[in-house]
Amino acid sequence: MAGQTTSTRQISKGSRLRGLTADDVTIVAIDFHEDxxxxxxxRPDSGGVDERVLSASEPAELQVVTGPGWRFDGDPVVFASAMYIEVKGRILGADTFEVTFSEVMLGKNMGRAHRLALVSVHPDGDAHDQIRYLTDHFRSIDVDAVATTRIQLDWKRTWAAGTEPR
Known part of the structure; x- marks a missing residue:
């Protein structure tokens, strides 16, 4: 079910919109302009996040979708084996890499369904790049005890703990 919008003020965080892209999208944030x-x-249902500036007249072409949207936990059969992969790439020889507090917490919450993928980017081209996977790597990182937004990890030690793709 959908209803026509008449102004940007009818659009709010969490709204589902039809007409912004080819598919329905969920509004993650909205910043209103004086004009x-x-x-x-x-966020489209296919994943990722995008941004677009709407003129004052564009909302008339959009529809707010009131039916249920896509849910990550909607079908336990489909998502029983779902996995989240966090990718960190660095130029060959790097000493460190950073993860955010949110990335660590997501990894802790996902447990064994979380993979940290490290990509060693070779200067001679992607044919020489290497990948290592780590399962549930963030389980032992305690971020609750400190006020932090980013954590710096040792690339070589983390790389050594990883395994090649199978």
Whole structure:
């Protein structure tokens, strides 16, 4: 079910919109402009996040979707074996890499369904790049005890703990 919008003020965080892209999207954030327009950050059902500036007249072409959207936990059969892969790439020879507090917490919450993928980027081209996977790598990192937004990890030690793709 969908209803026509008449202004950007009818669009809010969490709204589902039809007409912004080829597929329905979920609004992640909206920043209203004085001229009646808005900058909309949205997530399509296919994943990822994108941003678009709407003029004051564009919302008339959009529809707010009131039916249920896509849910990650919607079908336990489909998602029983779902896996999340966090990719960190560094130029060959790097000493460290960073992960955010949110990345660590997601990894802790996903447990064995979380993979940290390290990509060693070779200067001679992608044919020489190497990959290592680590399963549930963040389980032992305690971020609750400190006020932090980023954590710096040792690349070589983390690389050595990983395994090649199978």
């Amino acid at each position: 009646g327009g808005a900058t909309v950050t949205f």
